[in-house]
Amino acid sequence: MATKYGGYMGKVMMIDLTTGQTSEYPWSDEERRLFIGGKIMAAKILGDNLKSDTQPLSEENMLVITTGPFTGSGAPSSSRFNVSTLSPQTGILTSSNCGGNFGYYLKKAGLDALIIKGRSPEPVWLEICNDNFTLHDASDIWGMHTGRVQEVLEDKLRGQSGRAPKNGKIVIGPAGENLVRYASIVSNERLAGRGGTGAVMGWKNLKAVTVSGNRQIKLHNPEKVREINKSWVKYLKKHPLTGDQLPRLGTAGLVSTMQMRGQLSTKNYNYGQYEDYEKVSGETLAEDFNIVNKGCLTCPIKCARTVNVNGKAVKGPELETLGLLGGGILNNDMQAILDWNYELDELGMDTISAASTLAFAMEANEKGLWDNGLEFGEGDNAKISQIWNDIAYRRGIGDELANGSRWCSEKYGGKEFAIHSKGMELAAYEPRRTVGLGLGYAVSNRGGCHLNGGYMVLVEGLSLAVNQQTPHAKPDFTMVFQDLMEGVSACGQCLFTTYAFFPPPVISHPNSWYTKAFCKAVPFIGPVLRGMNMFPQIVCFNIPIIFNQSAMLHHITGMPVTFGSFMRMGERGYTLERHINTRFGVTRRSDTLPSRLTDVPQDPADDKTRVPLERMKNVYYHARGWSRDGIPTPHTLKKLGLDKLASYKVTQEEFRKRGAADGDN
Amino acid sequence: MVTIKLFGSLRLKTGCKGLEVSLSDVRDVKGACQLLADETGRSVKEFRNCVFMINGKPGRLSSALRDGDELVLLAAAGGG
Numbered sequence A: 001m002a003t004k005y006g007g008y009m010g011k012v013m014m015i016d017l018t019t020g021q022t023s024e025y026p027w028s029d030e031e032r033r034l035f036i037g038g039k040i041m042a043a044k045i046l047g048d049n050l051k052s053d054t055q056p057l058s059e060e061n062m063l064v065i066t067t068g069p070f071t072g073s074g075a076p077s078s079s080r081f082n083v084s085t086l087s088p089q090t091g092i093l094t095s096s097n098c099g100g101n102f103g104y105y106l107k108k109a110g111l112d113a114l115i116i117k118g119r120s121p122e123p124v125w126l127e128i129c130n131d132n133f134t135l136h137d138a139s140d141i142w143g144m145h146t147g148r149v150q151e152v153l154e155d156k157l158r159g160q161s162g163r164a165p166k167n168g169k170i171v172i173g174p175a176g177e178n179l180v181r182y183a184s185i186v187s188n189e190r191l192a193g194r195g196g197t198g199a200v201m202g203w204k205n206l207k208a209v210t211v212s213g214n215r216q217i218k219l220h221n222p223e224k225v226r227e228i229n230k231s232w233v234k235y236l237k238k239h240p241l242t243g244d245q246l247p248r249l250g251t252a253g254l255v256s257t258m259q260m261r262g263q264l265s266t267k268n269y270n271y272g273q274y275e276d277y278e279k280v281s282g283e284t285l286a287e288d289f290n291i292v293n294k295g296c297l298t299c300p301i302k303c304a305r306t307v308n309v310n311g312k313a314v315k316g317p318e319l320e321t322l323g324l325l326g327g328g329i330l331n332n333d334m335q336a337i338l339d340w341n342y343e344l345d346e347l348g349m350d351t352i353s354a355a356s357t358l359a360f361a362m363e364a365n366e367k368g369l370w371d372n373g374l375e376f377g378e379g380d381n382a383k384i385s386q387i388w389n390d391i392a393y394r395r396g397i398g399d400e401l402a403n404g405s406r407w408c409s410e411k412y413g414g415k416e417f418a419i420h421s422k423g424m425e426l427a428a429y430e431p432r433r434t435v436g437l438g439l440g441y442a443v444s445n446r447g448g449c450h451l452n453g454g455y456m457v458l459v460e461g462l463s464l465a466v467n468q469q470t471p472h473a474k475p476d477f478t479m480v481f482q483d484l485m486e487g488v489s490a491c492g493q494c495l496f497t498t499y500a501f502f503p504p505p506v507i508s509h510p511n512s513w514y515t516k517a518f519c520k521a522v523p524f525i526g527p528v529l530r531g532m533n534m535f536p537q538i539v540c541f542n543i544p545i546i547f548n549q550s551a552m553l554h555h556i557t558g559m560p561v562t563f564g565s566f567m568r569m570g571e572r573g574y575t576l577e578r579h580i581n582t583r584f585g586v587t588r589r590s591d592t593l594p595s596r597l598t599d600v601p602q603d604p605a606d607d608k609t610r611v612p613l614e615r616m617k618n619v620y621y622h623a624r625g626w627s628r629d630g631i632p633t634p635h636t637l638k639k640l641g642l643d644k645l646a647s648y649k650v651t652q653e654e655f656r657k658r659g660a661a662d663g664d665n
Numbered sequence B: 001m002v003t004i005k006l007f008g009s010l011r012l013k014t015g016c017k018g019l020e021v022s023l024s025d026v027r028d029v030k031g032a033c034q035l036l037a038d039e040t041g042r043s044v045k046e047f048r049n050c051v052f053m054i055n056g057k058p059g060r061l062s063s064a065l066r067d068g069d070e071l072v073l074l075a076a077a078g079g080g
């Protein structure tokens, strides 16, 4: 279906693995305008096709792989692609964003998105080259680790000619094949890590997809795009976060700041500080272990680390992995974390969920709920490596750990310290010292995710020193950040570019009067933010330098876009995902955190050091135009242009059937 | 004695992880910044633009230091 907009290839293809048939999926310009791309586009497609009784591991479930209009446009940090599906980990929508080069090559093959449904009777891999889709027998590569299978696929593509076309790949490892609920999809060394997308791919008997092509990506106004690009890259390189901290230390650089702020998950979130944090900090990683910085295609930030594992240069751990496999399990051995991070990537599973489930098991063992032999501060690194393998192959205790902490706590007890929300484990930031993020974790559409949750920790201690404990204005701020990130993600750009949203002087002069005044003012600006959230159209212009995304979207696509309409687009996406999730039973009661984080103060002497969740939820739902039960109201759906979508009219009868309150409250 | 620890990109730029100094050399955070600048040959402004934590609690440039204190200098961070 051709398009009048730039930045799009104008084609979405669907393959049914049950029959091997391919077909073009209808996607109109009106849908491009409303749902842009990435996770919002994927949500619309899944919303149109998933029924309330669809099971994650079923032929009806789809893997929807989407790009955005920025993907392949040359815009900074825009090689991203998104994978969405009904998650086997949470039972609701999940979306996982990935770097690497697959998104770029998907567009070179002429596709904006690829939809995979059905289930192949035998293991297969899919080769896409421009319009040609070929399914190959995968019996010889089934069982391979993620790095090895990519090498073998490169050889296969090289074939007899001896030269492989430039291509992108996504693969799964043993964890995906064995349906570990938090198995990932891997592309190069990057992962669509969260939500169990790899298990859905494994269930479909699809080991890998390779994609190549030679189509041109046309932009609406290439001159302008180049112009903005130049100044944007310059700005990102000069910004203290995107031009200094991230390139020098990567996300790992947060460990020490989190420690100082009491935000570093320690011993399965019993505490927020780890006495040996220096040994597993970003500084130690950079000084003693980092070989070279690396980045995704077209990224000037280059936040990735390369480290040495068994004499091989491999991708280093991110902050979440360092936090959860360091202080989270009381381990101060950095080399062990590097080794485990590599093993988990090779097995193809999410380091966050794997580590957090392990920490839960250790605490359950310590408390005598589950005799599993796992102990905090376990000095035997090989034993932990064995656990990862047991999870990936579902052997022994690994078979249970493969189901995640929610499942384990339902079986053995300990729900109060199973650190997840909606079945997805939290990401190393201890929310009792960043209560805004606590709200974000709980209401996040895909479960306990810091980014989908709005990443309030950025202003609550990491970059700025807004009061970490006050709930004031946090719900409104959370909505702003969520919508902003939703929009950026839909464009196909890395969320890390949004950290440059705060002007450099504010970040680099934390002791200046203006930074202090801003931090002090934040808890009082809730009503202002509420107004902006309700009427974003009042910002009917673009904000140059600090927020180039809206102008860039306009020049890439030709759509009229302002900062206000960009924010509304993000809001539309966020509420759309929520609306679809209500079909799978999500209500206010699903937006929870374990009681350790809401009822037990981190500092026993300070009752404020816990997450005042219910109170913030009320304000948040109101700001979003959702009912007190957390369900988007008909009025809100209409405001966002979602009311006309017949498939989204989840009836009040359906809600009543589930015993939830109706959406009209 | 006062323990000064440096984190963030400034630590990588200066190669200085921190110092152990006697209280007579540094009476307050401002003095600690000057000392770090002298030790590393960098502008004192860079140190003054850090976030200060004294024994785990937020501090200011004018905060006095006491014997046994641990002063941590952090740079703003983001991205996870």
Ligand code: SF4
Pocket: A077, A078, A099, A294, A295, A296, A299, A300, A301, A302, A303, A304, A494, A495, A496
């Ligand atoms: S900032 Fe990091 S994750 Fe984002 S695109 Fe760049 S290298 Fe990739």
